Amino acid sequence: MKPVFEVTKGMREMTSHYCPGCTHGISHRLVMEVLDERGQLGDAIGVSPVGCSITAHQYMNVDMIEASHGRAPATASAIKRVHPNAPVFTYQGDGDLASIGMGELIHAAGRGEKICTFFVNNAIYGMTGGQMAPTTLLGQKATTCVDGRTIEQAGSPMRICELLETIPGAVYVERVSLHNPAGVRTAKKAIHRAFEVQEKGLGYAFVEFLSTCPTNWGMTPVKALDWLKENMIPYYPVKQFKCPEEVK
Amino acid sequence: MAEKKLMKGNEAFAQAAINAGCRFYFGYPITPQNEVPEYMSRELKKVGGSFIQAESELASINMAYGAAAAGGRVMISSSSPGIALMQEGFSAAAVTQAPMVAINVMRSGPGIGGIQPAQADYFQVTRGGGNGDYHIIVYAPKSIQEACEMIYKAFEVADEYRNPVMICADGMLGQMMEPVAIPDPIPAMTEEEIFEAKPWALTGHKNKRERNAIKSVFLQQEVLEDFNLNVLAPKYEKAMRELPEAELIDVEGAEVVFVAYGTTSRVVAEAMDLLADEGIKCGLIRLKTLWPFPEYAFDAIGESTKNVIAVELSMGQMIQDVKLAINGKLPVDLINKVGGVLLDPEEIAERTKKIMEVR
Structure with a gap:
């Protein structure tokens, strides 16, 4: 009998350290499923920097390296130069990518590095316990803005896809949301396209996953999915910003 | 070549x-x-x-x-x-x-x-x-x-x-x-060749080996302790045994032994000629490795030596390792310039003679 579902060989068999309801599990699996389907688990090299997902290599069955805080796109750029045919990706959170790592992100995109970045945006610092991130929404509470973020105190949240859209080297930019099954299916297609862009040597490919952090948001997992839909999507529109003809 | x-x-x-x-x-x-x-x-x-x-x-x-x-x-x-x-x-x-x-x-x-x-x-x-x-x-x-x-x-x-x-x-x-x-x-x-010669490297596992994980974070203290003590420490001990290098010039029988490295050591060598002309026997320990520090070279300093002089373009940094190597057996003085100003042989010779007078 033909199986209707198989667990991807891209995920190693073990219990994850992520909190209940965290969407890292979904985005980990999606990236690995795509590499598995593309037959590239044996070739892929991943970079996970400081943040909740720094030990993503515990779960992802591909060669991986932990990067210093924010530096993953620089590290990945060089890995790609050593192994030009390997699918190289970074998997970064918003504290890492949008704050300390903004320089490396922008310049990897600017050089049009042939790598993929998967950006987990949950609007908060997770690993360090819920501090305000550049992506924390106005009014959203965090341990470094307990009354909610204000423009006066911290400015407005950064929209990363919109920023990258202006950079010619970032040829594929898409924001997806993991709050419902339709969003998850869209996300998987986006990951496929990102690796396709890299394989065709078209330039830098970037996929943002709107994600949840029930623990630091102080919500149940189900409530967190609703909060994402009601609060994050209006500010961070789910949208394909740029896509080369070759992979449409 | x-x-x-x-x-x-x-x-x-x-x-x-x-x-x-x-x-x-x-x-x-x-x-x-x-x-x-x-x-x-x-x-x-x-x-x-x-x-x-x-x-x-x-x-x-x-x-x-x-x-x-x-x-x-x-x-x-x-x-x-x-x-x-x-x-x-x-x-x-x-x-x-x-x-x-x-x-x-x-x-x-x-x-x-x-x-x-x-x-x-x-x-x-x-x-x-x-x-x-x-x-x-x-x-x-x-x-x-x-x-x-x-x-x-x-x-x-x-x-x-x-x-x-x-x-x-x-x-x-x-x-x-x-x-x-x-x-x-x-x-x-x-x-x-990288895949064969560097089995730890990120190459993609090619479905031929387990995936490689290059790790910088160790959240369990016992694991990090084990790594530091059993991987890093033996490696650094080996480096300290095998890598220290220094060039010794006329150290045996010298009255004054200079310690210097880099371009400064070339200026010191010229100062040594000037001092030799005045009958002062000088030697030089030229560091070729800064870490590991070539402590062994200091064993060559004999009873004839009265002064050890660290010569460097800093406020006195290398001199700390020189003092550790000398371990209180001899006075260690500093001849230096700072802020990007260079030493010349005449100045080193003059300052050396002053140090010898005081000592």
């Missing part, structure tokens, strides 16, 4: 790296090392290598980290404040055992400082500017020829020890021209 050519220091350094099989270089402009990235941007592509002008020194060392982890032979270069920016990366490269070569063309400090030659990075390079228990291996060339030979060898040492190796030059070596014969070129490893 090729024929001698007249070359500028920074360009010769870059060519020595290419000849040693270096194919990856990630540079950021800072004076007085700019000819290194300029040369690499022109020449690496001719040998199938890859150059990136990094957006910062932080990016530069984290690129080197990626290339090293991927099994590539990689070099970076910078000058003092730029090396300071890289320190987190050196710590990360040490704990992940990523082999890389770095050139520090030292300038004066602190702060942004000046662009003249200095030796005020001794602490920065030997004490680990980055966090945690680690060492980088540091060579200190006195000439462009020696720098090229040290760079060539540094890639082998980096691979053998799986640790960053630094060449600590100064602005004078980087900017001057000297005749140099660069060691013969060797081929770079192919990706297939």
